[in-house]
Amino acid sequence: MLKRLVIGRARRSEELGETLLPKRLALPIFASDPLSSVAYATQEILLVLTLGGLAYLHFTPWIAASVVALMTVVVLSYRQVVRAYPSGGGSYEVASTNLGPSAGLVVAASLLVDYVMTVAVSVASGVDNIISAVPALAGYRVLMALGFVALLTAMNLRGVRESGRLFAAPTYLFIGGVLIMVGTGLLRYLLGDAPVAESAKYGITPEEGDADLAGLALLMLVLRAFSSGCTALTGVEAISNGVPAFRKPKPKNAATTMAAMGIVAITMFAGVTTLAIVAKVHIAEDACRLTGLADCEGYTQRTVIAQLAAAVFGGSNSIGFYYIQAATALILILAANTAFNGFPLLSSILAQHRYLPRQLHNRGDRLAFSNGILALAIAAGLLLYGYKANVTSLIHLYILGVFTSFTFSQSGMVRHWNRELRTETDPTLRRRHQLARTINATGALVTGLVLVIVLATKFTQGAWLAVLAGILLWLMMRSIRRHYDHTAAELAVTDARAESMxxxxxxxxxxxxxxxxxxxxxxxxxxxxxxxxxxxxxxxxxxxxxxxxxxxxxxxxxxxxxxxxxxxxxxxxxxxxxxxxxxxxxxxxxxxxxxxxxxxxxxxxxxxxxxxxxxxxxxxxxxxxxxxxxxxxxxxxxxxxxxxxxxxxxxxxxxxxxxxxxxxxxxxxxx
Missing domain, CATH: 3.40.50 (Rossmann fold)
Known part of the structure; x- marks a missing residue:
């Protein structure tokens, strides 16, 4: 009775076609993560730059422009992946087909780790925004985070289409709210009445040793801020993994949805960052580094987007402020749904290829990959509990996996187009393939460089745990495949007559x-x-x-x-x-x-x-x-x-x- 209440009636296998998604539902399901990341990507850039006080904030627009350029390249690159590999394997299939099984497993392990991190970071960030609106809830941070993971799990167990209907409204409300906030704030700036953030009056004391950086040290700080800002790209690949969930024509609809996601995400990220510069938002990892506070120990810093909403809409008691906070908290929590769709789909493909337990390939009562959903929920819940749902601590484990998959998949696509060009004779198609190869080669080069930057700047701050988890997962998947291969060889019939005597x-x-x-x-x-x-x-x-x-x-x-x-x-x-x-x-x-x-x-x-x-x-x-x-x-x-x-x-x-x-x-x- 409880099971039916939570997930609904069981569905017949023949009803699978009814769960396919139109573009208007696919966007909030597969793109809520990159769309929602504008709520914290700008903040992560500022948090790193303010390690040196206010002196390095002038790098913010250049770092944001680099992130925008990178996102443009990645979106264009993955549109090629969607068209060339519409079966739903995404980066894993591209790498496995063109670079070999071992490379494919590297991508798969990286993505699985990153999906777990997506749930943890999105939920923790959503809880942060709730606390920004209601500071009295700060003591219930972990409990709220675990509760939201449980709620997301139950909603996804009901099926992809049902969860899409639930998530569509908050996603579109968030997009509309942020665009209105950015438009209103920039219009006020142009009219000479620029919004001012509540933290603009505070100075920031630099961290010891970070006040007068120069040369290589300054470059490393800027690169670290850039790598933190690259959290805006997380989840971009989810559409390429979920192509089978789209309505026909699947590749075309998926590519269109990816383009829409890229345009909206870039517009919102650029707008929020510009508005943060205009409003002079000041934020630090430790509130006691803010100068001018009477009681820094009892002061709860609001998130960047909360400060912007208060500045634009007339204070923290305005309707606009609460609207933005509610929409942001919802979209951040629901952004974890990108992982709740990507992780089960990828683990199902890996199970079908005998790299993960076969139970992960089975569909549940509602035709969702229930075992994968539960596995993701447990892993993310443990991570949130272990790190006390702290975004700053979790963010260092983030985005490493996604750039690994970006780099491998784009390199694989270059080999794919090289193979196509060897046999293609039609001049028009050859020009298209050459353009696609150029896009993917650029993507491989840029994302590979970012991967090196992320490793160099985040490894000692906690990213080594994500690397270790990926390595252990890679070894585990190879061991599972060896076991299944050994079992199949042992059970294979070599002499039917002798075996049936x-x-x-x-x-x-x-x-x-x-x-x-x-x-x-x-x-x-x-x-x-x-x-x-x-x-x-x-x-x-x-x-x-x-x-x-x-x-x-x-x-x-x-x-x-x-x-x-x-x-x-x-x-x-x-x-x-x-x-x-x-x-x-x-x-x-x-x-x-x-x-x-x-x-x-x-x-x-x-x-x-x-x-x-x-x-x-x-x-x-x-x-x-x-x-x-x-x-x-x-x-x-x-x-x-x-x-x-x-x-x-x-x-x-x-x-x-x-x-x-x-x-x-x-x-x-x-x-």
């Missing part, structure tokens, strides 16, 4: 502890198979029980011979396993079938009243070659009641229990 004999063993209905049913089932040899087997742990069993056997005139195994140390499992193995050694071409009578209980607490000898015995016998294990269930009345309840609420699971085992059987095996 009948066994020399079939020997059946029925395990018994006493004579009752489940035992007699198991004996009847075994006899129905007409085996070459059939015997009942019991273990003697005390003389009285065995004497009683022999008497019952004779009284009921059971025709099946009863074999008793001695067990001076009161073990049950070991004597049975050794006896079965001795039969196998005596007849290597024989098949030994072991029947275990069990009764089925209906309540969870009934399991606590019985030992687990049968379960342990079955698990041991399953590792013995040439041995099959068959459970013969006997359903008690409580199980029938539970079965009736399960019919009305599918999904409940009951477990079989051994039938009336003697109390002494719990001595060693159940400990």
């Amino acid at each position: 009948l066994p020399s004999r079939v020997q059946m063993i029925v395990l018994v502890s006493t004579v009752h209905k489940p035992t007699l049913r198991a004996l009847a089932y075994a006899r129905a198979f007409r085996p070459d040899h059939l015997e009942a087997l019991t273990v003697a742990v005390d003389r009285e029980s065995i004497a009683a069993l022999r008497k019952q056997w004779d009284d009921y005139e059971i025709e099946v011979p009863l074999k008793v195994l001695e067990s001076p140390y009161r073990e049950i499992t070991k004597p049975v396993v050794e006896y079965v193995r001795s039969i196998r050694r005596a007849g290597p071409r024989d098949v030994v079938a072991v029947f275990i009578p069990e009764y089925v209980v209906g309540h969870w607490w009934e399991h606590l009243l019985h030992n687990q000898s049968a379960l342990w015995l079955k698990s041991r016998l399953l590792f013995t070659p040439g041995v099959t294990v068959t459970s013969v269930p006997w359903q008690l009345s409580s199980a029938a009641i539970a079965d009736h309840a399960a019919a009305r609420a599918p999904g409940s699971v009951r477990r079989g229990e051994p039938p009336n085992p003697p109390e002494h059987a719990a001595s060693r095996d159940s400990r």
Whole structure:
């Protein structure tokens, strides 16, 4: 009942086509991350530059212009990826096809890590904006972040289309709000009434050693600010991974959506940055570095976008301020949805290629990749809890993966176009391919340079953890693929005739502890198979029980011979396993079938009243070659009641229990 309330009714596989997205829903689903990053990308640039006080803020427009140019190149490059590889693998497919499987796995590992970081950073930043509007909530930062992750998980488990409808309105409200804020603020500036941020009156004390930087030190500070500003590019590749989710024609619709995303994201980022310069926003990692504050310890700095909204719309009590804060908080939290769509899709492809567990390729009740969604939620939740949902701490782990995938995919696209040009003879198509190759080559060069900058400026500040996570994930995926390959080779049929030969004999063993209905049913089932040899087997742990069993056997005139195994140390499992193995050694071409009578209980607490000898015995016998294990269930009345309840609420699971085992059987095996 709770499951249906959260995710809705199950959908048939034939309904998959109904979940495909029009462009108006695809934009908020796949592009909410790069669109929302304007809420913190400018802030991250300012936070780095103000390490040296106010002296280096004049670099802000040049850094922002570099980020805009980079985003333009990346968007143009990924439009080529969407058209050339519409199957949905995105950077992973491009790198695997053109650079080899190992390079593809590097991209996949980088993207998976980056998707986890996207959820953590977006949610933490959204919580920051909520706290900017309501500072009293600062003590509930982590709890709110985890709650939002849980909410996003539930919404995505309902399916892509349903989550898109929920996310569309906040995304468009945010876009409209930011454009109105930027337009209003710049219009006021042109009319001579420039908005002034609440922090403009504060100075900033430089960090020790950062006041008079020059030469290489200054260059490194600027490059660090640039790498932080590149968070505006996160999520750009998500559309290339999600092409299969678009309506037909898929490549065209995906390319159009990517172009729209690029135009809107660049416009908003450039506008917010320009407005921050005009309004003289001053922000520092530590509020106590702001000069002029009476009580820096108790002062909560508002985010850049919150300060701009207050400056443009007339203070922190204006309707415009609360509108921008609400829309920003929503879009930042919902921006994690980009990862909730990208991560499951990519992990599904990797599982299909046998690099991740196959369960990640399965669709859930609502035709979403539920296991991937849950895996992402758990990883992001742990990260938020471990870093206390602090954006500044998390941001250093961010964007490394995305630029790795950018660089590899664009390099792969250059090889793709080189291969196409070798065989293409049509002059018009050759010109198109050459232009596309130039775009992708430029993208590879620029993003490769940015990757080096990000590594150089962020590695010691925490990015090494993202690198380590990517390496471990890469090694894990290779190990999983080796396991699946080894299993497939071991199970492959090499000689069908030899593999399908009948066994020399079939020997059946029925395990018994006493004579009752489940035992007699198991004996009847075994006899129905007409085996070459059939015997009942019991273990003697005390003389009285065995004497009683022999008497019952004779009284009921059971025709099946009863074999008793001695067990001076009161073990049950070991004597049975050794006896079965001795039969196998005596007849290597024989098949030994072991029947275990069990009764089925209906309540969870009934399991606590019985030992687990049968379960342990079955698990041991399953590792013995040439041995099959068959459970013969006997359903008690409580199980029938539970079965009736399960019919009305599918999904409940009951477990079989051994039938009336003697109390002494719990001595060693159940400990």
